[in-house]
Amino acid sequence: GAVVSQHPSWVICKSGTSVKIECRSLDFQATTMFWYRQFPKQSLMLMATSNEGSKATYEQGVEKDKFLINHASLTLSTLTVTSAHPEDSSFYICSASDRAGANVLTFGAGSRLTVL
């Protein structure tokens, strides 16, 4: 079945630094990937929709200059948290569909970011 891989699975960084999280579709091509954020004991909230070869679409309230998304190929999307602050500490999960319009997403294992 479809597999989505995220890296790193966890990262600790100092306040003010930037962190990049990768999301790869291992055995399929994904024109669209989705990035979610999950704060402790809360549900997943969609941050942005990553479109291969074009700009990402951000949900209301998500700063596009802070959360940079690049989807340069059909198998890779990256999320860069720029100038990270402690309030950015969260669990970030990406997902992708292996079939256009299938409305079934495969999720990565998530990346836990801790900003000191």
Next chain:
Amino acid sequence: KQEVTQIPAALSVPEGENLVLNCSFTDSAIYNLQWFRQDPGKGLTSLLLIQSSQREQTSGRLNASLDKSSGRSTLYIAASQPGDSATYLCAVPSYNNNDMRFGAGTRLTVKP
């Protein structure tokens, strides 16, 4: 905008009990509904996917039902075990974007 609600937020039961988790959604025009399991600090494990044309799906001790017209789904867990302890999330596709909208989850604890 699709809103997903899960009740109860938390549930604690003794081992062996049968239990029901509830999920409701505001927009009944869904393609499918999916139930996930999430262990603490981990990603999502897909449990059951119900297509809009189906009324229920079963996998082992799990049974999920879907009533589109009333905007409800239930996840039934039979003969619960301590290993079932986790957070259970239901999710439906967003109508216009292909992403998924999640409920806040039910945190289940099964006591030995």
